Amino acid sequence: MTSTRYDGDSWDLASSVGATATMAAAARAIATRTDRRLIDDPFAEPLVKAVGIELATRLATGELAPDGLVEQVWIDLAKVRTKFYDEFFREATNAGITQAVILASGLDSRAYRLPWSPGTVVYEVDQPRVVEFKTRTLADLGAAPTADRRVAAVDLRDDLPTVLRTAGFDPARPTAWSAEGLLSYLPPEAQDRLLDTITELSAPKSRIATESRPNPQPGQEDRTQQRLNGLSDRWRLHGFDPDMARLRYFGERNEAAPYLTDCGWTLNEISVRDLLAANNLPALKDDDMRMGDMLYVRGVRR
Ligand code: SAM
Numbered sequence: 001m002t003s004t005r006y007d008g009d010s011w012d013l014a015s016s017v018g019a020t021a022t023m024a025a026a027a028r029a030i031a032t033r034t035d036r037r038l039i040d041d042p043f044a045e046p047l048v049k050a051v052g053i054e055l056a057t058r059l060a061t062g063e064l065a066p067d068g069l070v071e072q073v074w075i076d077l078a079k080v081r082t083k084f085y086d087e088f089f090r091e092a093t094n095a096g097i098t099q100a101v102i103l104a105s106g107l108d109s110r111a112y113r114l115p116w117s118p119g120t121v122v123y124e125v126d127q128p129r130v131v132e133f134k135t136r137t138l139a140d141l142g143a144a145p146t147a148d149r150r151v152a153a154v155d156l157r158d159d160l161p162t163v164l165r166t167a168g169f170d171p172a173r174p175t176a177w178s179a180e181g182l183l184s185y186l187p188p189e190a191q192d193r194l195l196d197t198i199t200e201l202s203a204p205k206s207r208i209a210t211e212s213r214p215n216p217q218p219g220q221e222d223r224t225q226q227r228l229n230g231l232s233d234r235w236r237l238h239g240f241d242p243d244m245a246r247l248r249y250f251g252e253r254n255e256a257a258p259y260l261t262d263c264g265w266t267l268n269e270i271s272v273r274d275l276l277a278a279n280n281l282p283a284l285k286d287d288d289m290r291m292g293d294m295l296y297v298r299g300v301r302r
Helices: 016-034 044-051 054-061 072-094 128-140 160-166 188-200 220-236 256-263 272-278
Strands: 099-103 121-126 148-153 176-179 207-212 265-271 295-301
Touching: 016 044, 016 054, 016 072, 016 128, 044 054, 044 128, 072 176, 072 207, 072 272, 072 295, 121 128, 121 160, 128 148, 148 160, 160 188, 176 188, 188 256, 207 256, 256 265, 256 295, 265 272, 272 295
Parallel strands: 099 121, 099 176, 121 148, 176 207
Antiparallel strands: 207 295, 265 295
């Protein structure tokens, strides 16, 4: 399969991989508007509007019904995924951790809406144009972070430790790390490098939350790609052309969960299928996108 990606490519929130962060925030806006049991992200809608992708704005505000334009599972996934990571950070905070790193922070608003304990430092890591946009937009909206928020503008294929340390990160303190919706957008070797780096920078009792996708069976990724192409075709009719199937790196890679276990993390895992059921959300009807088997994992550094 071909990809539009190349080493060193960069983006803002309206282009390439950046647009996936805007669509993820649009899903949070829809979920917040329609079913606040699991998710309450008041910043999602204004952030999406500020990016200026017309289709994303119309979906986020409710002007356009999601039917046929986004899969219901995509909205349900936004609910359970947001809850999963919110709970992860709440539990880390309750366990006394006061240093958090949100990798690939996109339009995530946790640094502005979670009840961090006093003195907590939250590092948000993403490409420069992404983090700068969010800082500026939320300041313009009058939003104030609920922790000491610091940004680390860096490409996650590059030198994360230097940029984090420059921003004040202290590897001697236990850290809560999240990498939400990121790993499929990294080349396999960059994923390994990033997980190695996280491990090296993690004092004992550090915590991690991320996703681990099982490697594909033959033919499975062709169906995923067709489904993503169908989605892109429908979005193109509304003037938005992200070419979703070409943004991810497909093919075999080291699966994140066993890799982290080998690095010295003790993990708990739950599949998307079980997460949906545990939250009383409808089961997947078909699973061309290979969502059901994807694992949400969290763990502690031994
Ligand atoms: N975590 C956010 C969420 O769940 O809403 C954003 C997820 S979005 C699907 C993918 C994010 O990964 C984008 O914000 C993108 O900029 C970031 N990303 C992907 N590859 C990256 C890289 N090499 N360096 C920095 N950020 C990257």
